[in-house]
Amino acid sequence: MSNWTDQWFESWRDLLSHQPWQSTLEDWWRQFSRQGDSSSLPVFEKIAAQSHSFFQLGEELAKLDPGNSTGKDWQANMDRMFNELKQALDTPSSNQARNLFWQMPLANWQSMVSSMPGFSSDQLAAVGGQPAFDPQAKWEQLLSIPGLGYTRESQAGIQKLNRLTLDYLKTQQSYNNFFVEMSKESLDSMRERLKARVEDGAEPLKTVREFYDLWVDCSEAVYQARTMTDEYARLHGDRVNALMALKQQAAMMMDDWVDMMNMPTRREMDTINLRSQAARRTSKELEQRVEMLKRREADLTRQVTELCGRIERLSSGRSQTAVKKAPGRKKTSPKKAIRKQGAAETGKKPVNKIKLRGEKR
Amino acid sequence: MVTRIPFQLHPDKVSREMADFARKLGAGLSRLSGLGDLETGVTERDAVYGEDKLVLYRYKAAEQLDNLPRVPLLIVYALVNRPYMTDLQENRSMIRGLLDAGMDVYLIDWGYPDRADRFLTLDDYINGYIDRCVDAIRKLLGREKINLLGICQGGTFSLCYTATHQEKIKNLVTMVTPVDFRTADNMLTKSVEHVDIDLLVDTLGNVPGELLNWTFLNLKPFQLMGQKYVDMVDIIKDEKSARNFMQMEKWIFDSPDQAGEAFRQFVREFFHKNGLIAGGLRIGDRSIELGEIDIPLLNVYATQDHLVPPDSSRALKDLVGSADYQELPFDGGHIGIYVSGKSQKTIPPAIGGWLSERD
Numbered sequence: 001m002s003n004w005t006d007q008w009f010e011s012w013r014d015l016l017s018h019q020p021w022q023s024t025l026e027d028w029w030r031q032f033s034r035q036g037d038s039s040s041l042p043v044f045e046k047i048a049a050q051s052h053s054f055f056q057l058g059e060e061l062a063k064l065d066p067g068n069s070t071g072k073d074w075q076a077n078m079d080r081m082f083n084e085l086k087q088a089l090d091t092p093s094s095n096q097a098r099n100l101f102w103q104m105p106l107a108n109w110q111s112m113v114s115s116m117p118g119f120s121s122d123q124l125a126a127v128g129g130q131p132a133f134d135p136q137a138k139w140e141q142l143l144s145i146p147g148l149g150y151t152r153e154s155q156a157g158i159q160k161l162n163r164l165t166l167d168y169l170k171t172q173q174s175y176n177n178f179f180v181e182m183s184k185e186s187l188d189s190m191r192e193r194l195k196a197r198v199e200d201g202a203e204p205l206k207t208v209r210e211f212y213d214l215w216v217d218c219s220e221a222v223y224q225a226r227t228m229t230d231e232y233a234r235l236h237g238d239r240v241n242a243l244m245a246l247k248q249q250a251a252m253m254m255d256d257w258v259d260m261m262n263m264p265t266r267r268e269m270d271t272i273n274l275r276s277q278a279a280r281r282t283s284k285e286l287e288q289r290v291e292m293l294k295r296r297e298a299d300l301t302r303q304v305t306e307l308c309g310r311i312e313r314l315s316s317g318r319s320q321t322a323v324k325k326a327p328g329r330k331k332t333s334p335k336k337a338i339r340k341q342g343a344a345e346t347g348k349k350p351v352n353k354i355k356l357r358g359e360k361r
Numbered sequence: 362m363v364t365r366i367p368f369q370l371h372p373d374k375v376s377r378e379m380a381d382f383a384r385k386l387g388a389g390l391s392r393l394s395g396l397g398d399l400e401t402g403v404t405e406r407d408a409v410y411g412e413d414k415l416v417l418y419r420y421k422a423a424e425q426l427d428n429l430p431r432v433p434l435l436i437v438y439a440l441v442n443r444p445y446m447t448d449l450q451e452n453r454s455m456i457r458g459l460l461d462a463g464m465d466v467y468l469i470d471w472g473y474p475d476r477a478d479r480f481l482t483l484d485d486y487i488n489g490y491i492d493r494c495v496d497a498i499r500k501l502l503g504r505e506k507i508n509l510l511g512i513c514q515g516g517t518f519s520l521c522y523t524a525t526h527q528e529k530i531k532n533l534v535t536m537v538t539p540v541d542f543r544t545a546d547n548m549l550t551k552s553v554e555h556v557d558i559d560l561l562v563d564t565l566g567n568v569p570g571e572l573l574n575w576t577f578l579n580l581k582p583f584q585l586m587g588q589k590y591v592d593m594v595d596i597i598k599d600e601k602s603a604r605n606f607m608q609m610e611k612w613i614f615d616s617p618d619q620a621g622e623a624f625r626q627f628v629r630e631f632f633h634k635n636g637l638i639a640g641g642l643r644i645g646d647r648s649i650e651l652g653e654i655d656i657p658l659l660n661v662y663a664t665q666d667h668l669v670p671p672d673s674s675r676a677l678k679d680l681v682g683s684a685d686y687q688e689l690p691f692d693g694g695h696i697g698i699y700v701s702g703k704s705q706k707t708i709p710p711a712i713g714g715w716l717s718e719r720d
Binding site: 055195198207209210211219232233237238241269 | 368370374375382386390476485493546551555584588
């Protein structure tokens with residue numbers, strides 16, 4: 001990366017006199033993308049995208065500033081400005097208002113969808129990016145996909161894929177419509193907030209940044225309220241479910257193609273992973289049981305060692321005593337001796353079993 | 362009479378503002394591009410146990426404050442995002458704060474699950490991984506019981522674990538932990554209300570981290586995906602602030618995929634069925650009854666948390682059987698509770714103090 005910051009300032013100096021700022025940013029961004037450190041590009045792209053919105057807002061405001069109006073004209077000017085933006089939202093071909101702000105959550109959805117497995121993201125972006133829904137056109141587009149294989153099942157699979165694609169596009173369209181309405185509501189909220197500022201005697205907003213921050217506040221407030229509704233929850237759920245159904249069908253077809261090429265399929269891998277996880281669970285359980293048995297064995301060994309020691313001590317003590325005892329007396333076995341001694345120590349009746357530490361009876 | 366107007370934007374001033382913004386943006390991007398590698402996790406640590414992709418770390422204190430043996434503290438972080446959030450930078454490290462408070466700190470790093478981990482269940486995570494980590498620490502130190510600190514989803518796991526393995530836990534701390542998943546202000550729950558979780562997991566296998574990121578960022582899309590980057594031009598004034606910004610950015614987007622089966626169970630049992638409140642929750646072959654928990658419990662929550670609403674965490678109070686239950690509210694958000702300057706001064710010392718009184 002050589003002198004890209006210099007190029008940045010230079011391009012600004014050249015273009016500040018005649019605007020627009022956003023195209024300056026785009027020019028610079030193209031230049032930077034070729035020279036910059038590729039690992040930093042994602043975050044730079046985000047910054048550039050938002051700066052783009054910010055610059056565009058500045059341009060729009062510079063054109064529509066009511067500050068030079070007299071009397072009550074500002075209100076008419078402002079109403080006109082907001083009405084123009086709302087009308088633009090209703091015009092699918094117009095990106096003016098959409099790109100200002102509200103496109104962002106939708107674009108991020110598209111980007112996120114691209115990262116998922118199961119279907120070519122480019123294909124989805126191509127069909128999903130159309131502003132209006134046209135079933136006939138979509139059918140033609142989808143039917144132009146070349147057929148694979150010649151069995152009835154595979155043809156049925158393609159038909160199902162087409163049907164699911166249409167389902168997804170419908171949900172996406174409903175979602176977009178909801179967003180357009182939400183965007184209009186944000187504009188209304190913005191207009192009301194501006195009017196309220198005047199009524200409250202607040203200082204006029206004097207920078208694009210102040211305007212931008214107010215815009216963010218209004219949009220966020222409307223978004224928070226609308227996304228907590230049942231309507232939104234249903235739209236969002238329908239869209240996700242439709243996308244998953246589509247991806248599932250695509251993944252199944254992909255698996256069939258992979259199988260035809262005699263390669264391992266996702267279904268097979270899942271089966272292996274499922275069995276592997278079950279085996280691993282069993283293995284861990286067995287490991288724990290072995291550990292427990294080892295502890296028991298160690299306990300047992302220790303107890304046996306202790307017992308042997310005591311037997312030895314008793315035996316040696318007894319042999320010394322036997323010398324002193326009268327002949328003919330019945331000999332006591334070492335085990336009985338231990339039990340008797342234990343009973344004498346504890347005052348309890350001797351038991352025949354050794355109870356292991358931690359063992360349940 | 363002077364007529365008031367809502368905004369007054371003169372073209373020349375707008376031009377100057379835009380030029381100024383562009384100048385700062387260029388300088389800021391220049392700083393960002395020269396940062397090089399971003400290190401994550403600053404406190405020295407040793408791996409003391411591991412299995413599969415999981416690693417259990419023990420953190421080293423900068424200096425031994427005293428020779429008193431402490432009850433070890435195990436941190437259980439969420440499966441979403443990475444646990445280095447608790448040890449982000451020298452001056453933004455909850456772990457460093459806990460060490461300074463005299464704690465013997467351990468943390469489970471779950472790693473990055475891949476397709477081979479798809480069939481890991483909540484039972485595997487809670488009664489398997491967490492239990493074996495607890496046992497590893499108990500064995501290492503020859504202790505019967507340890508302290509547990511669960512963060513966010515890790516807090517929910519810790520509650521389930523403690524309810525069924527209480528004989529191994531001395532004190533429990535939960536941080537920004539969802540308990541009641543169906544409070545009126547829970548946007549996450551609303552967003553998955555009509556999502557067919559079986560279809561989603563059956564289709565995707567593991568759930569991509571990208572999908573979770575998108576979900577979290579969409580709770581406040583205009584602030585988190587827009588305004589933040591416009592604000593950035595004023596924030597990154599020098600290399601240090603640029604590094605701070607990028608480290609946070611790295612953490613936000615460093616989102617591991619989620620093991621499919623565990624994700625399915627979590628959404629179904631907690632988001633859809635609200636199992637801790639409604640009852641009937643089972644993890645593996647164990648029934649979870651929070652009323653069984655009667656050990657001391659400290660519940661830390663953030664009053665401005667947009668991910669885990671305070672009411673969701675506070676619901677714990679009426680569910681557990683602990684006579685020694687305390688709450689610690691933090692005046693901030695879900696992320697600020699780990700990294701803000703205010704939290705560094707208050708949260709770790711408070712947790713340390715609370716635990717020390719009960720060790």
